[in-house]
Amino acid sequence: MLLNPVISKLSGKLVVLASASPRRLEILSNAGLRFEVVPSWFKETLDKSLFKNPYDYAVETAKQKALEVAHRMPFKHLKSPDVVIGADTVVTVDGLILEKPTDKEDAYRMLSRLSGKEHSVFTGVAIVLCHDKSGSDTDYKVVDFYEETKVKFAELSEEMLWEYINSGEPMDKAGGYGIQALGGMLVEYVKGDFLNVVGFPLNHFCKQLGLIFNSPPESPAHKVKRESDEAWTLVNSLSEGAANEEVELLENGKDCRMSMQEQNVIGMECSRQHIPHSIISLLNGFKASKTLFTASKLKVFDVLNSSNSLTLEEVAGQINASVLGTERLLEAAVSLGLLEWVKQQNTSVYRNTEQASRFLVSDSPESLNGYILHCNDMVWPLFSHLENAVREGTSQHERAFGKKNEEVFQDAFYSKDEVKIRFMDAMHSIARVTGKDVATAFELSPYKTACDIGGCTGAMAYEFTKAHPGLSVIVFDLPQVIEMRRHFQPKETDDRVSFVAGDFFKDDLPKADLYILARILHDWSDEKLHVLLSKLSKMCTPGCGLLVSEIFLDEERKRPSRALLQALSMTEGKQRSPTEYSDVLEKHGFTPKHIKHTDNLLDAMLFVKEDPNDKRTLLGCSSASIETAELE
Numbered sequence: 001m002l003l004n005p006v007i008s009k010l011s012g013k014l015v016v017l018a019s020a021s022p023r024r025l026e027i028l029s030n031a032g033l034r035f036e037v038v039p040s041w042f043k044e045t046l047d048k049s050l051f052k053n054p055y056d057y058a059v060e061t062a063k064q065k066a067l068e069v070a071h072r073m074p075f076k077h078l079k080s081p082d083v084v085i086g087a088d089t090v091v092t093v094d095g096l097i098l099e100k101p102t103d104k105e106d107a108y109r110m111l112s113r114l115s116g117k118e119h120s121v122f123t124g125v126a127i128v129l130c131h132d133k134s135g136s137d138t139d140y141k142v143v144d145f146y147e148e149t150k151v152k153f154a155e156l157s158e159e160m161l162w163e164y165i166n167s168g169e170p171m172d173k174a175g176g177y178g179i180q181a182l183g184g185m186l187v188e189y190v191k192g193d194f195l196n197v198v199g200f201p202l203n204h205f206c207k208q209l210g211l212i213f214n215s216p217p218e219s220p221a222h223k224v225k226r227e228s229d230e231a232w233t234l235v236n237s238l239s240e241g242a243a244n245e246e247v248e249l250l251e252n253g254k255d256c257r258m259s260m261q262e263q264n265v266i267g268m269e270c271s272r273q274h275i276p277h278s279i280i281s282l283l284n285g286f287k288a289s290k291t292l293f294t295a296s297k298l299k300v301f302d303v304l305n306s307s308n309s310l311t312l313e314e315v316a317g318q319i320n321a322s323v324l325g326t327e328r329l330l331e332a333a334v335s336l337g338l339l340e341w342v343k344q345q346n347t348s349v350y351r352n353t354e355q356a357s358r359f360l361v362s363d364s365p366e367s368l369n370g371y372i373l374h375c376n377d378m379v380w381p382l383f384s385h386l387e388n389a390v391r392e393g394t395s396q397h398e399r400a401f402g403k404k405n406e407e408v409f410q411d412a413f414y415s416k417d418e419v420k421i422r423f424m425d426a427m428h429s430i431a432r433v434t435g436k437d438v439a440t441a442f443e444l445s446p447y448k449t450a451c452d453i454g455g456c457t458g459a460m461a462y463e464f465t466k467a468h469p470g471l472s473v474i475v476f477d478l479p480q481v482i483e484m485r486r487h488f489q490p491k492e493t494d495d496r497v498s499f500v501a502g503d504f505f506k507d508d509l510p511k512a513d514l515y516i517l518a519r520i521l522h523d524w525s526d527e528k529l530h531v532l533l534s535k536l537s538k539m540c541t542p543g544c545g546l547l548v549s550e551i552f553l554d555e556e557r558k559r560p561s562r563a564l565l566q567a568l569s570m571t572e573g574k575q576r577s578p579t580e581y582s583d584v585l586e587k588h589g590f591t592p593k594h595i596k597h598t599d600n601l602l603d604a605m606l607f608v609k610e611d612p613n614d615k616r617t618l619l620g621c622s623s624a625s626i627e628t629a630e631l632e
């Protein structure tokens with residue numbers, strides 16, 4: 001277990017990431033770190049001219065971001081973090097520091113400066129260690145560092161620059177590009193840590209953690225305790241300067257001493273007997289999911305939300321469960337970072353973590369509760385028959401629910417009102433959280449009327465009208481769904497959203513100049529897609545748009561695993577890559593124009609209906625942009 005333990009050394013501590021960047025969040029959570037996100041309120045307004053070097057500026061900004069959160073949390077969040085991580089990434093070229101572009105013109109200026117040249121990307125990182133001295137008094141120790149990576153851009157043509165700027169990707173990124181997505185196509189080479197360019201130098205960070213948490217050698221009496229502590233190995237092995245030092249590896253009760261050089265020579269002799277962390281996570285993954293589902297179903301997060309904090313007995317009383325069972329559930333939830341267990345005066349109480357308050361409490365604006373209950377009641381029983389699903393290549397609906405499932409939606413989801421509301425709630429919760437990113441993925445001002453095909457509760461449609469003041473949206477869905485839509489009406493309704501009932505395979509579709517297909521196409525086979533797409537193709541005049549939002553597989557169909565795992569319980573649908581979607585859509589005259597990976601569950605692709613007699617520019621999209629989309 002050589003990779004993860006330095007991170008797991010932090011388990012049990014309240015670690016906070018003082019950054020809203022989804023890329024930093026992804027890098028750190030992929031590394032196995034458990035943390036809460038509390039975006040810093042520190043404004044990035046330090047006077048750059050006061051800093052001798054660009055990295056001094058990035059480090060100071062990172063430090064101020066982290067300290068602001070460390071100081072704020074005890075008062076605003078009523079809890080004290082143990083460790084706060086701040087980071088700031090800047091790009092430097094020609095002696096200038098480039099941060100995030102303020103608008104498209106600014107992005108253009110930045111990217112033209114980078115064109116054809118090598119530049120440096122610096123990420124400053126600050127790790128604030130908070131130590132409670134007594135009562136309200138806290139000591140802060142700051143460890144900071146920076147990492148530099150050099151990146152060379154290819155020569156960028158004007159069309160390429162604007163194509164990239166219009167994709168929307170540059171706007172929230174230092175230097176105006178994201179190397180992990182479309183921006184990767186602009187890059188000729190990278191010298192140094194790639195993740196540093198993405199926004200967080202993971203390797204350097206782990207080394208610093210190793211240094212911070214590397215305790216001095218202890219007496220043999222302490223070693224016995226350490227045998228169960230996986231964290232020990234990496235804390236030592238990642239310590240900076242440890243290359244020639246003796247490190248201690250305690251594996252399965254054996255104490256092997258060797259230098260770091262020896263470890264390299266004899267390979268993983270000592271660590272071979274460790275089960276890889278990824279396999280342990282998989283072995284326990286279903287237990288963790290079911291813990292989340294059960295806590296949601298028993299309304300643990302709701303009762304804690306209404307009282308802020310409760311003792312074990314109080315939670316058990318409110319959720320109407322045994323004290324012993326509740327204790328096990330709450331302890332497991334604490335270990336998963338869903339709850340906190342804190343001492344208050346003479347008692348210990350449970351509280352929701354920041355993330356649980358945002359995403360797990362059923363009436364919070366970003367609640368995923370509907371989707372979680374759908375996973376528990378609908379997806380979980382299907383997955384318990386996975387072996388049969390694989391053997392037979394069919395949906396296991398009949399085995400799981402005792403009923404045939406000939407028409408996916410009508411039979412599985414809409415046969416009973418209770419099940420229908422649960423399914424709609426699941427769609428609603430995901431659409432509310434992802435809708436804004438999908439709605440703002442592309443410049444849509446040429447379109448005035450849109451139709452959200454299979455738009456369910458209208459949650460996505462409301463995000464589109466919010467984002468595009470000139471757009472009105474018709475939500476088209478099955479009659480059984482439309483009749484229930486009032487259950488999900490938002491507080492502020494919008495006259496520009498209207499609802500039409502119908503079957504998209506059989507009935508006429510409303511006329512619009514943009515059609516939205518969010519999480520629709522993956523549900524159907526290629527044959528059914530052709531039925532729907534030929535109807536859409538007939539409705540569309542040249543220039544009409546078609547926005548597909550799905551989880552896109554990569555071209556090798558290897559990732560993301562959440563899409564491939566979802567496919568395991570599908571009835572007749574399948575997950576597809578951008579090229580696979582393009583292939584199907586192009587057969588119906590829709591040309592791919594732009595793609596956006598939103599970093600927020602759903603990706604999006606914009607297609608435009610071509611005039612069969614005129615393959616040239618439509619709606620301001622040049623043929624160069626078509627090529628870019630095809631390359632994707």
Ligand SMILES: C[S@@+](CC[C@H](N)C(=O)[O-])C[C@H]1O[C@@H](n2cnc3c(N)ncnc32)[C@H](O)[C@@H]1O
Nearest residue numbers: 409427431454455456477478503504505518519
């Ligand atoms: C997976 S949900 C996606 C909902 C919504 N677009 C979203 O992203 O939240 C699929 C939607 O398609 C609708 N649907 C399925 N078959 C349909 C049909 N034949 N005609 C109209 N709507 C249909 C379902 O009722 C459901 O609302």
